[in-house]
Amino acid sequence: MAKLRVHNFSMSLDGYVAGPDQSLEHPLGVGGQRLHEWIFRTRTGRHTILGTEGGETGIDDDFVARGLEGFGAEIMGRNMFGPVRGPWTDDSWTGWWGDEPPFHYPVFVLTHHPRPSIEMEGGTVFHFVTDRIEVARERALDAAAGADVRVGGGGATIREFLRAGLLDELHLAVVPTLLGRGERLFDGTDVAAQGYECVELVASASVAHVRLARTNER
Amino acid sequence: MAKLRVHNFSMSLDGYVAGPDQSLEHPLGVGGQRLHEWIFRTRTGRHTILGTEGGETGIDDDFVARGLEGFGAEIMGRNMFGPVRGPWTDDSWTGWWGDEPPFHYPVFVLTHHPRPSIEMEGGTVFHFVTDRIEVARERALDAAAGADVRVGGGGATIREFLRAGLLDELHLAVVPTLLGRGERLFDGTDVAAQGYECVELVASASVAHVRLARTNER
Numbered sequence: 001m002a003k004l005r006v007h008n009f010s011m012s013l014d015g016y017v018a019g020p021d022q023s024l025e026h027p028l029g030v031g032g033q034r035l036h037e038w039i040f041r042t043r044t045g046r047h048t049i050l051g052t053e054g055g056e057t058g059i060d061d062d063f064v065a066r067g068l069e070g071f072g073a074e075i076m077g078r079n080m081f082g083p084v085r086g087p088w089t090d091d092s093w094t095g096w097w098g099d100e101p102p103f104h105y106p107v108f109v110l111t112h113h114p115r116p117s118i119e120m121e122g123g124t125v126f127h128f129v130t131d132r133i134e135v136a137r138e139r140a141l142d143a144a145a146g147a148d149v150r151v152g153g154g155g156a157t158i159r160e161f162l163r164a165g166l167l168d169e170l171h172l173a174v175v176p177t178l179l180g181r182g183e184r185l186f187d188g189t190d191v192a193a194q195g196y197e198c199v200e201l202v203a204s205a206s207v208a209h210v211r212l213a214r215t216n217e218r
Numbered sequence: 219m220a221k222l223r224v225h226n227f228s229m230s231l232d233g234y235v236a237g238p239d240q241s242l243e244h245p246l247g248v249g250g251q252r253l254h255e256w257i258f259r260t261r262t263g264r265h266t267i268l269g270t271e272g273g274e275t276g277i278d279d280d281f282v283a284r285g286l287e288g289f290g291a292e293i294m295g296r297n298m299f300g301p302v303r304g305p306w307t308d309d310s311w312t313g314w315w316g317d318e319p320p321f322h323y324p325v326f327v328l329t330h331h332p333r334p335s336i337e338m339e340g341g342t343v344f345h346f347v348t349d350r351i352e353v354a355r356e357r358a359l360d361a362a363a364g365a366d367v368r369v370g371g372g373g374a375t376i377r378e379f380l381r382a383g384l385l386d387e388l389h390l391a392v393v394p395t396l397l398g399r400g401e402r403l404f405d406g407t408d409v410a411a412q413g414y415e416c417v418e419l420v421a422s423a424s425v426a427h428v429r430l431a432r433t434n435e436r
Contacts, residue, residue, distance in 0.1 A: 015402075
């Protein structure tokens with residue numbers, strides 16, 4: 001059965017998935033980019049995101065690659081599609097990713113702001129969902145047509161799916177850095193009560209990768 | 219110069235260092251013992267704590283052993299010495315560890331309850347400090363006579379030392395388990411602002427070990 005999965009979601013050692021004071025200048029919050037530097041050091045990350053050659057292979061690269069495989073649609077929160085206090089309620093904003101976003105499949109953006117779908121180059125179509133996350137899940141699973149659905153983030157969206165028990169798998173990349181302030185993934189979210197367990201721990205010299213999965217079905 | 223160090227302090231993936239509802243029956247909180255099981259699987263842990271042979275060698279065992287070396291005194295919180303709601307204000311409580319505690323050096327217990335020192339078998343002396351943590355630190359450093367001082371825990375005590383910037387090194391064992399509720403190490407503690415950084419990441423199949431140190435002196 002098709003799954004909802006999160007991959008390569010980075011968290012600081014003190015539990016933050018974004019820095020404080022998110023804005024157009026700092027979409028990941030102040031210092032938040034430090035959480036993602038490991039991805040840009042990998043071969044797959046460099047190739048996929050930057051379009052450049054080189055980069056490291058090994059454990060981190062394997063995880064980045066795994067996080068790109070088997071998906072037919074994506075769900076993301078409003079703050080991942082556009083800046084928190086930004087220009088996109090005027091409908092001219094088409095995401096951070098230029099004319100040809102790297103998704104190449106339907107992307108369902110959770111928002112309170114209804115808006116017509118946008119067809120981008122390369123197969124990415126942005127749909128705007130003002131319904132509950134259960135509805136977004138159904139629509140994305142339909143669109144994925146048997147493939148898995150990636151839940152892209154950000155933190156608030158993943159928290160919402162975790163709380164509802166609607167996420168099947170969560171790959172967290174615990175980065176040995178301290179942000180001190182910001183947005184936390186596990187605040188107000190009792191993932192143990194929702195039946196999630198850690199099913200894998202593997203670390204490189206830079207990142208500890210942990211996979212969570214729901215082991216007891218509700 | 220002698221240091222204040224924390225070693226083998228276990229934290230769940232969701233940031234908890236003790237489970238909820240700490241009591242005489244559950245001194246580590248409900249489910250909290252899961253954070254420490256890895257220690258009992260190591261050779262050094264089994265030998266030191268249980269007095270039994272066997273156990274695993276390797277990364278985890280190396281960290282447990284490192285956490286026992288070079289100390290001349292210890293500081294611990296009231297809740298590590300006795301139960302949260304327990305019998306020890308009547309002065310008959312002498313700790314969890316029997317007649318011969320495994321410390322074999324002076325131990326300074328932070329408490330609001332003044333009490334005469336207790337000399338145990340094997341060199342352990344419990345002193346009760348009602349002063350500020352800065353005073354406890356001075357007394358412990360004096361008693362250690364050039365060796366390091368171990369800050370044993372629990373979470374509240376370590377948080378207090380972190381916030382005051384008085385801890386030189388913190389070895390966290392991130393255990394791939396989820397507690398969901400309980401006591402968190404980093405709540406209300408901006409360790410980044412205090413100048414702490416992660417200086418090491420090494421993982422076994424069971425535990426991700428991270429060392430924090432203060433890199434910029436205040």
